[in-house]
Amino acid sequence: MNFPKCRLCGSDLTQTFVDLGMSPPCESYLEADQLDRGEVFYPLHVRICSTCLLVQLPAYLAGEEIFSHYAYFSSYSDSWVAHAKRYVDQAVARLGLTEESFVVEVASNDGYLLQHVRDRGIRRLGIEPAANIADVARAKGIDTVCEFLGEATGTAVAAEHGKADLVVANNVFAHVPDIVDFARGLRALLEDDGTVTIEIPHLLRLIEDRLYDTIYHEHYSYLSLLTTQRVLAEAGLVVVDVEELTTHGGSLRTWSMPAETATEPSERVAKVLGDERAAGLDTVKGHAGFAKVVSAARDDLVEFLIAARRKGKAVAGYGAPGKGNTLLNHAGVREDLLDYTVDRSTFKQGMFLPGTHIPIHPPETLAATRPDYILILPWNLREEIAAQLEYTRQWGAQLVVPLPRLEIF
Template sequence: MKCRFCAASIDESAPDTLFLDLGTAPPSNAFLAPAQLSAAESYLPLRLHTCPRCLLVQIDEIQPHERLFAPDYVYFSSYSRSWLEHARTFVEQATRELDLGGRNLVVEIASNDGYLLQYVAAKGIPCVGSEPTAGTAEAARAKGVDTIEAFFGERFARGFIAERGRADLVVANNVLAHVPDLNDFVAGIATVLAPGGVASVEFPHLLELVLQRQFDTVYHEHFSYFSLHVARAVFAAHGLCVHDVERLATHGGSLRLWASHADEARAESARLHDVLSMERAAGMLDLAWYGRFQHEAEGVKNDLLRFLLEQRQASRAVAGYGAAAKGNTLLNYAGVRRDLLPFVVDASPHKQGRYLPGSRIPVVAEARLLEARPDVVLILPWNLRAEIVEQLAYIRDWGGRFAVAVPRLDVF
């Protein structure tokens, strides 16, 4: 295979380039309708390799966008209160620090259901979203958010500026990992960004993924996994300078990069150099560092299986909460099926009535918890742990407890 950034050859059979092998699984967001239960699912390799030249961690199997991000794609950002608050806070910060107003243009890439741009529009700041999935784009328009239903890249950016001009702020939250053509995507950001403008790009930090054993964030929709060193090199290759970075708690530990055109010579922040130093001290500039993660994933899997088997043997009922993609990775890698986890609750009506890919565990509304009164609720989207525990505090009325599997098994 060829590295999707530097085009170096990666020997898939070489043990020193293997980062993680989770076997095979269906795409994590390919939820099944009842009529599909009698049909076979496509199981695809789920392996990550590290480029020996640039150290980009990447999946070795490229699936067509149309397959992974179909019109009925079921992820809607607005069903998480904490994520909405994250977006609102960001808009307040960016508006204040960049002095944004009616004369400016904000573009968000992968704008989903308008979760963020709704706050920009409410301030009277012109904004446009680029969102490839029909259902989420429609939901954004229903909120009054101008949304173009298309994949983002350099060609899109050139067409966009011919019609609408360049953006003073480009926002790309949790999409950098989702693009197979990484160079085309970042070139598109450089193209659409106005002189003097800035781009804000958030993504899960690879260092935190490893330290917190977050292997379940690996799925087919994620083509790449980034350290700051690698992300900085990718942006530099397309004339963009990362001049600042913020460490965020979202998604188990993320980075928010602030980038601008390299010829504008902005000063690099102390925060940027602090994170670069942290990565260097951890060993992330050494290929050998990337070969130790498989053992951690196996530990999480084994602990979860042991726990679920113990609960069944003790006749204690376990239910799942949160039909998140990361949960599907975990359940499929561990081989968990309905005998160990009979149902998963989710707040999104777009997922309710469907079945998890691979495990085929039914997704139900929250009312099912009150009927079943399980002894344990296994929180699958561990990054929303605090929000979910607050929402479901009533399970303690019947002696119910919560559990998470990542970064390590915790029952509380």
């Protein structure tokens, strides 16, 4: 049997972490005239490398197929924009950034973060592969290079624009098939005494909180601090500090520097690595058992939806995120169990979810149809969305989150 190869160390990937079956790409939303055509489904079979312990999904889809024209606009989430502003304020204070500094963000999306750098008068540059999203950023005054990052791109951008004092890579490190080349691209962009920050969903939280809906084709790697260190080391970068964040159900923000100028790692680095060891993430065996946990989470959702249908209750969704498509496809949910979903993104309104063909409507549809339950698919934005849906109390609607535990509130 020919096994896929580890994207970090090249070993055969013989060990399964979890297999979610087949699913369409999570951002491949459909127009009405596409509903009677075939869709391509790809495996969601996640492996763990028994040599370097990197948990990963083989590149069933090339990055160019997923990210060249993208449906996710960061600025539609008010809490995510606020999170970005807090980060910029922190980075400016911590690193002493001034108007003479230079900040580069990779996967800069629609300028949701760099707009805060712009407002401080600091020189900035975005690198964003999706042309439709890069155009939105440019309209905000964010100079944006429309390219995928690798060592060659990083070298070319640095030669044209200069090297950066700070390179930001939020929720993109897991999204690249060639993660080592990407890490080398980060190093190529960076001054020798500069800093790279990376935000990643934390594998430890994914396992402990059953967050399996974060597994989809554009997430090629599922990272612990241990494996993040190993990838960055291939690019000559050293993790000198780490923060534990609540975003995406539990994330890490690493602060890294070139090996030749790196300071001693903070106590927080030792603490997170210790937590990972205690959970067994320094062994292959410690990653076992996730499939049973996933099955239980899926069953909870399906049982709730079937019970609601039998009682004659209407259930609608809120949001059309990629993670929701993993969840709904894995659970086999269709319109008979979820009438529709709504989304603030005008890009998605009027389209249909991949695989399940559930329609996406504007948020105003909720008030027009008054469902009994509203299933919040981007559960990581629970508080923000619950505040937006306060008006649904008028007709007694109850809100539901599927993960980390199914909860009705």
